[in-house]
Amino acid sequence: MAELEALKQQAAVRAAALVQSGTRIGLGTGSTARYAILELGRRLAAGELEGVMAVATSQASEDLARSLNIPVEPLTPEPLDIVIDGADEIDPQLNLIKGLGGALTREKLVEVQARRFAVIADHTKLVSRLGEKAPLPIEVVQFGVDSTVERLRALGARGELRRDAGALYITDNGNYIFHAHFPENASLASLERSLKGVLGVVETGLFLGMATVAYVATPEGVRELHAGA
Ligand SMILES: O=C(CO)[C@H](O)[C@H](O)COP(=O)(O)O
Numbered sequence: 211m212a213e214l215e216a217l218k219q220q221a222a223v224r225a226a227a228l229v230q231s232g233t234r235i236g237l238g239t240g241s242t243a244r245y246a247i248l249e250l251g252r253r254l255a256a257g258e259l260e261g262v263m264a265v266a267t268s269q270a271s272e273d274l275a276r277s278l279n280i281p282v283e284p285l286t287p288e289p290l291d292i293v294i295d296g297a298d299e300i301d302p303q304l305n306l307i308k309g310l311g312g313a314l315t316r317e318k319l320v321e322v323q324a325r326r327f328a329v330i331a332d333h334t335k336l337v338s339r340l341g342e343k344a345p346l347p348i349e350v351v352q353f354g355v356d357s358t359v360e361r362l363r364a365l366g367a368r369g370e371l372r373r374d375a376g377a378l379y380i381t382d383n384g385n386y387i388f389h390a391h392f393p394e395n396a397s398l399a400s401l402e403r404s405l406k407g408v409l410g411v412v413e414t415g416l417f418l419g420m421a422t423v424a425y426v427a428t429p430e431g432v433r434e435l436h437a438g439a
Pocket residue numbers: 238239240241242243295296297298307308309310311312313314317
């Protein structure tokens with residue numbers, strides 16, 4: 211466990227080194243993204259960085275950034291120079307499953323505006339096919355959730371609403387999350403289109419064609435991955 215934490219930190223530090231003074235950055239969510247935010251705070255405090263502005267993908271990341279004196283602003287239509295975030299699964303095309311940390315909607319809203327989206331992870335997140343290990347988180351509105359879940363099941367989804375310590379998990383946006391498994395042969399693009407067409411679905415944790423680079427830490431060092439390479 212301690213070894214995985216060290217790997218996450220190595221990937222995060224590598225990506226955080228890409229951030230330059232005066233740029234607009236997106237801060238991810240989760241235990242790996244947390245290391246990147248800590249490193250950015252360290253670089254700012256050390257005077258290695260100045261004049262950066264950040265947009266956070268969750269309240270937790272915003273609170274952490276503010277505690278480190280990283281200036282945080284709301285998301286505006288202005289592009290972000292770089293966004294650094296973790297992932298739950300990464301396939302060889304750098305398609306991702308994200309959202310086991312519950313922040314998928316804000317993450318997608320921020321990452322779609324990134325000039326560069328750097329994914330950071332340890333090697334256990336690499337898969338040959340999305341869905342191999344992780345469920346797909348789907349954010350759904352609370353009202354009429356049983357009907358929405360029925361519509362998802364009609365599309366072939368198996369799974370359950372996410373619960374933490376027995377209680378239904380509520381996102382920063384006040385919604386629930388359904389953790390879904392789909393048949394192995396589902397095409398990712400058509401699955402995404404179908405899910406986005408389901409009444410009651412807010413957003414999915416499929417991040418297709420969005421990442422520009424991934425820094426994946428292995429016991430042999432941090433690998434820099436590009437789509438299809
Ligand atoms: O998508 C996310 C949060 O919504 C996280 O980036 C993802 O769950 C990975 O988290 P961790 O770095 O803790 O494994």
